[in-house]
Amino acid sequence: MTSTAFAFPGRSIEAVPARKRAHRTNVPLIAGLIMFGLIVAAAVFAPLLAPADPLAQDILHARLPPFSPGHLFGTDTLGRDVLSRLLYGARVDLRIGVLAVITPLVLGTVLGLIAGWRGGWVDTLIMRMVDVVVAFPFYVLVIALVFVLGAGTGSIYIAITLVGWVAYCRIVRGQVLVAKEQEYALAARASGLPTRRILFRHLLPNVVLQAIIFSMSDIVLTILAIVTLSYLGLGVPPPTPDWGTMIAEGQNYLTTQWYLTTIPGLCVVYVGISLALVADGLVQQFNRR
Amino acid sequence: MIAADSAPPLLGEAAGVAPLLEVRDLHVEIPVPRGRLHAVRGVSLRLQPGESVGLVGESGSGKSITLRALLGLLPAPAKIVGGTILLDGVDITGMPRRRRQRLLTDTMSMVFQDSLTALNPVMRVGDQIAEGPRRKLGRPASEAKRIALDLMAKVGIPEPDRRYLAYPHQLSGGMRQRICIAIALSTDPRLLLADEPTTALDVTIQAQVLEVMDVLRKDADLSMILVSHDLAVISQTCSRVYVMYAGRVVESGEIRALLQDPRHPYTFALLRSVPDPDAPVHRLLTIPGQPPDLIDVPRGCSFAERCPFVAPICVASEADPELVVLREGVDHASACLRWQTADSWDQVAAQSSIEGPQ
Numbered sequence: 001m002t003s004t005a006f007a008f009p010g011r012s013i014e015a016v017p018a019r020k021r022a023h024r025t026n027v028p029l030i031a032g033l034i035m036f037g038l039i040v041a042a043a044v045f046a047p048l049l050a051p052a053d054p055l056a057q058d059i060l061h062a063r064l065p066p067f068s069p070g071h072l073f074g075t076d077t078l079g080r081d082v083l084s085r086l087l088y089g090a091r092v093d094l095r096i097g098v099l100a101v102i103t104p105l106v107l108g109t110v111l112g113l114i115a116g117w118r119g120g121w122v123d124t125l126i127m128r129m130v131d132v133v134v135a136f137p138f139y140v141l142v143i144a145l146v147f148v149l150g151a152g153t154g155s156i157y158i159a160i161t162l163v164g165w166v167a168y169c170r171i172v173r174g175q176v177l178v179a180k181e182q183e184y185a186l187a188a189r190a191s192g193l194p195t196r197r198i199l200f201r202h203l204l205p206n207v208v209l210q211a212i213i214f215s216m217s218d219i220v221l222t223i224l225a226i227v228t229l230s231y232l233g234l235g236v237p238p239p240t241p242d243w244g245t246m247i248a249e250g251q252n253y254l255t256t257q258w259y260l261t262t263i264p265g266l267c268v269v270y271v272g273i274s275l276a277l278v279a280d281g282l283v284q285q286f287n288r289r
Numbered sequence: 290m291i292a293a294d295s296a297p298p299l300l301g302e303a304a305g306v307a308p309l310l311e312v313r314d315l316h317v318e319i320p321v322p323r324g325r326l327h328a329v330r331g332v333s334l335r336l337q338p339g340e341s342v343g344l345v346g347e348s349g350s351g352k353s354i355t356l357r358a359l360l361g362l363l364p365a366p367a368k369i370v371g372g373t374i375l376l377d378g379v380d381i382t383g384m385p386r387r388r389r390q391r392l393l394t395d396t397m398s399m400v401f402q403d404s405l406t407a408l409n410p411v412m413r414v415g416d417q418i419a420e421g422p423r424r425k426l427g428r429p430a431s432e433a434k435r436i437a438l439d440l441m442a443k444v445g446i447p448e449p450d451r452r453y454l455a456y457p458h459q460l461s462g463g464m465r466q467r468i469c470i471a472i473a474l475s476t477d478p479r480l481l482l483a484d485e486p487t488t489a490l491d492v493t494i495q496a497q498v499l500e501v502m503d504v505l506r507k508d509a510d511l512s513m514i515l516v517s518h519d520l521a522v523i524s525q526t527c528s529r530v531y532v533m534y535a536g537r538v539v540e541s542g543e544i545r546a547l548l549q550d551p552r553h554p555y556t557f558a559l560l561r562s563v564p565d566p567d568a569p570v571h572r573l574l575t576i577p578g579q580p581p582d583l584i585d586v587p588r589g590c591s592f593a594e595r596c597p598f599v600a601p602i603c604v605a606s607e608a609d610p611e612l613v614v615l616r617e618g619v620d621h622a623s624a625c626l627r628w629q630t631a632d633s634w635d636q637v638a639a640q641s642s643i644e645g646p647q
Binding site (some may be wrong): 119181182183184186187188189190191192193194196201202205206 | 357360362365394395398401403410420425472476
């Protein structure tokens with residue numbers, strides 16, 4: 001109740017009208033989308049762009065430095081073209097990164113919605129499960145799961161989903177706890193709409209934004225996780241090109257062929273920056289309303 | 290300014306019409322760290338079909354909580370701990386939760402105070418109106434849309450076809466509140482609960498929105514409970530009023546009788562705290578102090594501490610004084626033990642220290 005006790009009718013304050021702000025250009029969003037779009041395009045068109053077969057070995061031309069004729073980023077220890085491997089590696093890493101974020105996003109969001117809305121023992125049960133997962137360091141759990149399930153992309157999906165959903169669940173639950181006391185949620189309940197309808201039509205669109213913004217940085221974390229797993233030999237099995245494997249293979253030659261580790265590393269950084277910009281831009285975009 | 294054409298409640302009863310809603314001795318408690326906050330302490334209400342009553346009181350007097358308790362939408366820790374609610378003469382308090390909720394939402398709709406938060410920000414307003422008919426009443430989509438457009442026209446929204454596609458933030462406060470009214474009416478309720486529906490609007494729009502609500506209410510023969518802190522708003526649309534203070538009804542009755550002849554010091558002070566155009570020299574009254582602590586309720590009448598006319602008898606007994614009918618056959622009740630002294634209150638107020646600065 002915002003009213004004072006004995007307000008005279010003449011004193012009521014007019015509701016603040018919807019602000020109509022001039023549409024400024026959302027620089028971070030556009031920049032981020034362009035950056036991310038470029039690397040996605042590079043991954044999609046890898047077969048056209050790659051100058052060589054990423055698996056073709058050529059021992060005679062191994063460890064060529066960058067800007068060698070025909071090999072822009074040089075060749076690795078087996079004489080494979082680094083640029084081609086980067087492009088094909090992007091396909092693997094981006095695909096796993098995005099897919100391994102979508103399943104935990106959906107799973108965590110649905111569980112968070114239910115926990116926040118129902119409360120009581122349902123909430124307690126779900127949040128205790130969250131606590132169990134959170135109690136272990138992320139990598140320890142992922143590595144243990146992948147180790148048990150066996151190396152490979154399928155295991156990576158499963159492991160990251162089982163560990164990653166908790167963050168989304170927590171975010172969405174917190175948002176639901178706030179949103180369900182908002183008058184529009186009360187109004188929906190008061191008009192006797194089915195619970196499913198209230199949850200997915202009224203609450204979900206209002207709470208999912210935070211989760212989506214978090215997923216942007218989560219994609220980067222997931223790609224890092226894949227890279228780390230591959231580095232540890234638990235990720236994408238060789239000879240499939242992927243950035244983590246490339247970094248791992250190149251580390252022995254860090255003093256002589258620094259570019260073998262540095263260039264794939266920069267690719268990870270590039271993706272990270274582009275998605276961070278997208279997340280920032282999304283926040284800006286939706287705060288304008 | 291008084292709704293003259295609504296029948297006095299006593300006539301309705303005499304004609305044998307069962308009350309649409311009857312609340313008996315409702316108690317609501319909210320557990321807080323210090324104990325239990327007794328937000329509603331024995332409220333009784335009665336509402337005939339087609340009747341419109343007001344619930345007036347200051348912030349924290351329990352009027353909104355009462356309304357939300359009626360709809361089964363109390364905020365999380367708050368709980369109904371006593372009393373009965375009868376809908377069409379049937380006690381719904383003992384019913385299984387799902388069935389009760391079904392019955393309540395079938396009968397009632399609610400209009401909220403802040404139309405900006407009461408509308409889903411990411412859904413087109415037209416779809417929000419059509420949602421009730423579509424999902425609750427199970428009408429086909431095309432018919433639901435037609436109902437929504439009809440309602441938009443009825444509540445006075447120009448160009449419904451175009452506004453149907455608008456989002457809440459694209460409409461003005463008055464338009465949004467009209468949308469909320471349309472939503473409330475979209476499920477064919479018999480009772481409209483309005484929680485300070487005009488508080489967030491400016492005065493000219495307030496009058497329009499009240500007018501729209503009143504016309505539509507009479508059209509559809511709806512009952513209404515209007516919650517407000519503003520007696521002027523209530524006197525425009527309601528035939529009867531309940532004045533609430535510290536979780537209790539302290540005075541109730543036919544609106545005209547209550548406005549002209551208040552028989553509880555709180556109502557008296559409420560009326561004297563707004564300027565009266567007919568008596569320009571009148572000093573405005575302020576009510577000193579704060580409402581009592583509802584966790585540890587003081588002894589006797591809860592208004593005694595702030596009452597300018599307090600006497601030893603007011604705090605002589607442990608409990609709050611009961612609401613008593615002043616004269617047999619007249620719809621006017623007060624919970625003041627000294628209501629007979631009301632004729633002298635104006636004089637006492639003029640002399641005592643409670644008067645505001647000139």
